[in-house]
Amino acid sequence: METSSRELQAAEYLEKHQIKELVSYLTSALLFFRPEKPKEYLISLLERLRIAKVTGVAFPFFMDNSNIVAMFEMMDSSGRGTISFVQYKEALKTLGLCTEDEDLQDDGHKITLDKFKEEVNKRMKEI
Amino acid sequence: MDAATAPHRIPPEMPQYGEENHIFELMQNMLEQLLIHQPEDPIPFMIQHLHRDNDNVPRIVILGPPASGKTTIAMWLCKHLNSSLLTLENLILNEFSYTATEARRLYLQRKTVPSALLVQLIQERLAEEDCIKQGWILDGIPETREQALRIQTLGITPRHVIVLSAPDTVLIERNLGKRIDPQTGEIYHTTFDWPPESEIQNRLMVPEDISELETAQKLLEYHRNIVRVIPSYPKILKVISADQPCVDVFYQALTYVQSNHRTNAPFTPRVLLLGPVGSGKSLQAALLAQKYRLVNVCCGQLLKEAVADRTTFGELIQPFFEKEMAVPDSLLMKVLSQRLDQQDCIQKGWVLHGVPRDLDQAHLLNSLGYNPNRVFFLNVPFDSIMERLTLRRIDPVTGERYHLMYKPPPTMEIQARLLQNPKDAEEQVKLKMDLFYRNSADLEQLYGSAITLNGDQDPYTVFEYIESGIINPLPKKIP
Numbered sequence: 116m117e118t119s120s121r122e123l124q125a126a127e128y129l130e131k132h133q134i135k136e137l138v139s140y141l142t143s144a145l146l147f148f149r150p151e152k153p154k155e156y157l158i159s160l161l162e163r164l165r166i167a168k169v170t171g172v173a174f175p176f177f178m179d180n181s182n183i184v185a186m187f188e189m190m191d192s193s194g195r196g197t198i199s200f201v202q203y204k205e206a207l208k209t210l211g212l213c214t215e216d217e218d219l220q221d222d223g224h225k226i227t228l229d230k231f232k233e234e235v236n237k238r239m240k241e242i
Numbered sequence: 243m244d245a246a247t248a249p250h251r252i253p254p255e256m257p258q259y260g261e262e263n264h265i266f267e268l269m270q271n272m273l274e275q276l277l278i279h280q281p282e283d284p285i286p287f288m289i290q291h292l293h294r295d296n297d298n299v300p301r302i303v304i305l306g307p308p309a310s311g312k313t314t315i316a317m318w319l320c321k322h323l324n325s326s327l328l329t330l331e332n333l334i335l336n337e338f339s340y341t342a343t344e345a346r347r348l349y350l351q352r353k354t355v356p357s358a359l360l361v362q363l364i365q366e367r368l369a370e371e372d373c374i375k376q377g378w379i380l381d382g383i384p385e386t387r388e389q390a391l392r393i394q395t396l397g398i399t400p401r402h403v404i405v406l407s408a409p410d411t412v413l414i415e416r417n418l419g420k421r422i423d424p425q426t427g428e429i430y431h432t433t434f435d436w437p438p439e440s441e442i443q444n445r446l447m448v449p450e451d452i453s454e455l456e457t458a459q460k461l462l463e464y465h466r467n468i469v470r471v472i473p474s475y476p477k478i479l480k481v482i483s484a485d486q487p488c489v490d491v492f493y494q495a496l497t498y499v500q501s502n503h504r505t506n507a508p509f510t511p512r513v514l515l516l517g518p519v520g521s522g523k524s525l526q527a528a529l530l531a532q533k534y535r536l537v538n539v540c541c542g543q544l545l546k547e548a549v550a551d552r553t554t555f556g557e558l559i560q561p562f563f564e565k566e567m568a569v570p571d572s573l574l575m576k577v578l579s580q581r582l583d584q585q586d587c588i589q590k591g592w593v594l595h596g597v598p599r600d601l602d603q604a605h606l607l608n609s610l611g612y613n614p615n616r617v618f619f620l621n622v623p624f625d626s627i628m629e630r631l632t633l634r635r636i637d638p639v640t641g642e643r644y645h646l647m648y649k650p651p652p653t654m655e656i657q658a659r660l661l662q663n664p665k666d667a668e669e670q671v672k673l674k675m676d677l678f679y680r681n682s683a684d685l686e687q688l689y690g691s692a693i694t695l696n697g698d699q700d701p702y703t704v705f706e707y708i709e710s711g712i713i714n715p716l717p718k719k720i721p
Contacts (some may be wrong), residue, residue: 128280134273137284142269149259153268158292174464 183235187228197227207234266507271297271350278397282635297379300325301399302499303384303470306406307464308457309417310484311491314429315406316381325377326367330355333363341366361392368398387470391417394474402499403475405664406484406491407707408607410461417457421446435488478503502715503651510591511536511712512613516685517620518678519671520627521697522704526620529705530593534712537587538709541596543576545569546548555580559651575606582612600681605689616712617689619682620697624675635660691716 129135141157150156190202199207260266272291280289300323306312313329320327334349336342341362345355355363360383369379380400384390418433424447430437437443472479482494505678513530515523524540531538548556549563555577562569574597582592594614598604607613622630633646638661644651651657666668693711697704 125277127281128277131285134276134284138269138273142265145265146256146260149255153263153265154292154295158289161285161289161292165289168285 120210183232184228187231203231203234206231243383252588257508258615261507261509264507267296267505269391270506278614294374296374296377299375300376300379300499302379302617303400303403303475304379304381304406304495305384305403305468306382306484307408307410307468308460309413309420310406310408311488312406314488314493315404315492316379317428319495320379322496323379323499325376325379326373326382327379328364328367329381330360331384333360333367336363336367339363339366343666345458357389357392361389361396364393364398364563365396382598384471385464386467387474390471390474400475401503403479404474404495404498405479405481407481408484410458412485413461414454414457417452417703418454420449420452422449423447428475501717504714507572509615510589511593512591512615513593513708513712514614514617514689515593515620516617516682516689518622518627519674520631520711521620521622522701523620525701526705526708527593527595529701530708533709535590537590537592539578539581539587539592539594541574541578541594543596544581545574548577570604571606574603574609578607578612579610598685599677601684601688602700604685614689616716617692618708618711619686619692619694621694622697626676626698628668628671631666633663634666637661 141160144160145153145156148156186206187198190206191199258547272288275291276284276287278288300319300327302319304312304316304319316327319325334342334346341359345359345363348359349355364380364383367373372406384393401572416431416434420435421430421432422428423437423442426443427670429435430442430446433644480498480499482491484491495526511534513536517523527538527540530536545559545563546615549560550556558573559569559577578597581587594612598607629647630645633648635644635646636642637644637650637656638659642651643649644656644660649659695704695707695711
């Protein structure tokens with residue numbers, strides 16, 4: 116069955132605003148905290164998100180600082196404090212923060228934790 | 243990083259919470275609205291949608307040939323559900339809209355309104371507060387496939403579509419008796435629906451174009467168009483026969499509109515079967531376990547297994563078995579918890595029967611957190627139960643079980659040596675039934691959303707009823 120243009124358009128829309136991740140996050144939050152009034156809780160979460168975007172405050176959207184550190188340490192198995200460029204690109208792809216053919220500059224040095232954190236936060240804000 | 247390497251041990255509270263609060267449907271509705279409108283800024287849109295909180299308001303379309311009673315049913319449903327009624331007439335009569343005046347002009351000229359204009363009118367009307375908060379009922383629109391498609395492109399989707407149908411001859415006859423009250427707009431009939439008050443009778447008018455010829459022409463037009471409209475609403479359509487008294491049609495329509503459709507939500511059945519001894523609980527449980535791969539938990543069986551395996555619980559239970567006394571509730575619950583906490587029960591779901599016997603056991607079950615999400619009461623009259631149980635026999639040589647009426651033994655020789663289980667004697671059965679009925683009233687009150695079935699039919703029919711009870715969402719209770 117060929118996908119109609121409306122379907123493609125809808126798929127594009129979902130990609131662009133990362134709706135799937137958002138809905139996934141909301142559902143997991145609901146199931147984890149199990150509030151008495153799910154709609155009110157969802158409204159409060161969404162309000163916080165909205166304010167976070169407007170004011171530019173780093174909101175624990177999908178990952179917070181500790182997760183980023185944890186991820187970095189998992190990739191940096193030898194504990195040198197840096198990860199290779201390939202690992203860095205893979206990590207960003209897994210987080211959904213960069214696309215397959217995006218060309219990240221390879222400045223010859225290895226990526227440190229700070230650079231990794233900075234890049235992840237920067238991309239989060241762009242969403 | 244990879245979530246799929248180790249299997250998730252999801253605590254059972256999560257799916258229970260999800261089911262009770264209909265989280266899946268909530269998210270699905272929100273996603274649908276997002277995709278239909280595709281706003282530039284999804285988050286404020288979602289906040290607004292959640293504030294509106296109108297996932298469950300009625301959104302109904304009623305279609306049908308002329309004289310089938312559409313408008314009557316639509317008006318009654320409106321009053322009952324407290325929603326807004328939209329018909330061609332009252333859309334055009336809207337005084338505040340430029341499109342409405344345009345439409346009125348065209349209607350007076352040509353007796354029809356062009357589809358584009360009509361659909362625009364509908365869109366305007368549906369955006370008003372009362373339609374959003376309390377729902378809407380469309381009477382007689384869409385008439386053609388073109389209208390149906392246009393409505394769909396604007397994102398207006400009904401949740402229930404009712405199509406009334408009746409044989410043409412009945413409709414032509416019926417239309418001849420139609421009368422309208424000019425003040426209220428209500429439709430009456432000379433034979434079927436005559437108003438009781440004489441003052442209404444006096445002011446009734448005969449509407450124009452109800453002669454046989456005109457009705458027949460309208461019917462032809464209707465049949466031509468409806469065939470193309472019906473496939474647009476595949477899963478939400480229901481055809482109700484209009485060839486019955488108004489009240490019957492109305493009740494059928496009302497129950498349909500208040501029922502929810504099957505959802506795609508993930509669902510692990512946790513079924514509880516209650517009923518007197520001999521009502522077929524074990525058989526149904528076995529059938530369910532086989533078809534849906536649920537775990538069949540029979541309380542009596544669990545206890546006997548514990549004794550036979552000589553587990554720690556078994557040792558404690560054995561003296562009760564020997565003295566033929568009932569096992570105490572606390573012990574029973576411990577054995578049950580052990581079984582129901584195992585991973586296969588949590589993942590696949592379970593069918594429980596044989597317990598709870600009374601209100602205390604039911605409360606204990608609840609407090610341990612084993613809440614069934616479907617409860618069935620199997621009702622069988624006393625005589626049937628007696629028939630089923632007292633005629634049970636077993637052949638001591640082969641171990642084969644027979645029933646003197648439903649499954650008689652093939653030869654006289656076997657029949658001669660059959661034995662009856664002393665627990666199946668008449669007095670014993672009567673005692674157990676009395677015990678059950680004493681407690682059943684309390685249990686029925688506790689499990690308010692239980693479904694009662696007639697157990698006095700052949701097992702596969704009962705099984706089908708149970709299946710439909712599990713698969714369809716629980717009926718909404720009318721407040």
